[in-house]
Amino acid sequence: MKRVIFLVLLLIGMIGGTVKTPAQEIISVAGGGIFRSQGLAGDYEFAEARVMFGGKNIRIGPVANVTWVYLVDNGYYYKGMNWTTGISLDNWSQGQLNRYNWLNLGYKHSYDRGATTQFMSWQRDNLMSIQAGLRLNRDIYERSWFGNNLLIVEAQFGLTPGEAILRLAGEDYKSIAPYKKGQIRISYEKGIKQIPLRQIKASEVDFEPLAHLGYGFESGNQRSYLEYGLGLGFGLFRDWYHDIFKIKAFMRHDLGTFEFKSGEANKPATLYIEVVCNLLSLSFRKAEKTETKK
Numbered sequence: 258m259k260r261v262i263f264l265v266l267l268l269i270g271m272i273g274g275t276v277k278t279p280a281q282e283i284i285s286v287a288g289g290g291i292f293r294s295q296g297l298a299g300d301y302e303f304a305e306a307r308v309m310f311g312g313k314n315i316r317i318g319p320v321a322n323v324t325w326v327y328l329v330d331n332g333y334y335y336k337g338m339n340w341t342t343g344i345s346l347d348n349w350s351q352g353q354l355n356r357y358n359w360l361n362l363g364y365k366h367s368y369d370r371g372a373t374t375q376f377m378s379w380q381r382d383n384l385m386s387i388q389a390g391l392r393l394n395r396d397i398y399e400r401s402w403f404g405n406n407l408l409i410v411e412a413q414f415g416l417t418p419g420e421a422i423l424r425l426a427g428e429d430y431k432s433i434a435p436y437k438k439g440q441i442r443i444s445y446e447k448g449i450k451q452i453p454l455r456q457i458k459a460s461e462v463d464f465e466p467l468a469h470l471g472y473g474f475e476s477g478n479q480r481s482y483l484e485y486g487l488g489l490g491f492g493l494f495r496d497w498y499h500d501i502f503k504i505k506a507f508m509r510h511d512l513g514t515f516e517f518k519s520g521e522a523n524k525p526a527t528l529y530i531e532v533v534c535n536l537l538s539l540s541f542r543k544a545e546k547t548e549t550k551k
Contacts, residue, residue: 281318282309290531292328292509297527299328299335307345307361320345320361334372341365341386354393355498361388365413367438375426382419382438387412394448394498405448405465405498412441414476439476444469446505448490451498461494469507481512486529500535507531 289302343363395404419435471484486507
């Protein structure tokens with residue numbers, strides 16, 4: 258059922274991502290991935306939509322996001338669903354180096370279920386969610402190696418104490434201390450080289466290898482991690498560069514708790530394979546350009 262809902266949202270997002278009027282734009286992002294490690298296997302899916310109302314180069318509007326996570330970790334079964342609603346702001350400028358940045362602020366509700374052969378557990382949390390992003394991309398006439406950059410910073414922290422319930426086999430339900438959900442993640446993508454594939458009317462379809470680097474910290478276990486990997490991206494050059502589809506594979510290495518002489522061994526690295534469909538269709542007044550030979 259979860260995947261049916263996800264596919265419906267993805268289809269709505271693909272349709273909505275192309276709907277534009279002078280006063281508003283629907284921006285949609287959807288994707289998912291799988292992750293594997295020693296004794297660990299799981300998958301996740303997400304979908305997001307923003308309806309932006311704008312002026313010349315700054316806009317504001319509502320944003321909504323939903324995420325599902327499933328995993329099995331050495332006999333522990335986990336299911337989680339998060340939904341977020343809030344306000345989004347975005348801004349841009351255009352020139353030899355095009356810039357697009359956004360900020361999402363929202364209320365996030367998290368619901369988790371876990372189970373083994375010995376117990377079952379449930380947890381609910383009310384969180385504040387923050388996401389900030391910055392894309393820098395060289396103009397189509399000025400682009401060169403390493404001209405596409407994407408930086409995303411995400412954070413969440415509890416608004417109220419979480420509620421957690423545990424039931425051991427053969428016993429009644431009882432309240433327990435909740436797992437802390439505070440976390441921060443920073444990810445950076447560097448485009449290596451945009452390679453033209455074909456021209457479709459006034460748009461150019463591009464292919465681009467990507468490099469991925471990331472860092473994260475989770476307050477629940479006081480551990481941090483490092484990510485690195487490679488990917489492939491496809492986009493459109495029109496009056497702006499538009500990400501359409503990308504797939505990337507990256508390793509997430511546990512960095513431990515940084516406790517001096519703790520003697521704590523790091524966890525095994527986890528492989529992630531992620532697919533993202535990003536339908537963003539900003540409209541700009543085209544500036545006159547003089548093309549020079551190089």
